Amino acid sequence: MLLKMDYIEFSCPEFAASQRFFEQAFGWQSVDYGPDYQELQQAGIGAGMARAAQAAPLLVLKSDDLEAALLQVTQAGGRITKDIFAFPGGRRFEFVEPSGTAMAVWSER
Template identity: 60%
Template sequence: MTQPLKIDYVEFYSAKFEATQEFFAKACGWDFVAYGPDYRDIQDAGIGGGIERGAHKAPLIVLRADDLQAAYDQLCRAGAEITKDIFEFPGGRRFEFREPGGSEMAVWSDT
């Protein structure tokens, strides 16, 4: 049975981390929670999101799964290329993949 996966989070990457945070605060009215020196969780954006210090790349769309391993297996069967295997982070676990058209995405679970 296919597990429904829903868009839950968007991560932005910025080489100008502080400037990006300041821009979104001024332009969009977003607040932030710091998780270490290189990550900010975006608050009040309508969908979960974050900014990570790093080289610029396309935003990462993050899907949420009730069963992370089942989602991993489901995406592999559908043709995803796993680009980062399952790992733990504060608040859960996740993995990253590339779909056949080239978009990179992630799936996370808090269990």
């Protein structure tokens, strides 16, 4: 199964300041999905920002079969940090690869 890079999510402790920065520096507009999440509208790869205690990017991959992707990630040595959960628009899980890079896989199904 081939997974492709689909989205990057920024964790932003200073949520309002980050929103202003992305808008002023890059012209990215945002769409609110509640008080703690915004999708960033811009050309290229999809992006969003989530309110969080620490700043860290999250690389998000897309799959048509989330359960198979979870199995593939764990068999390759990924450590699951959040089991499959639903969110507006789909479901996803989060993991770290062996060197510690935080990643996620999502599916619309």
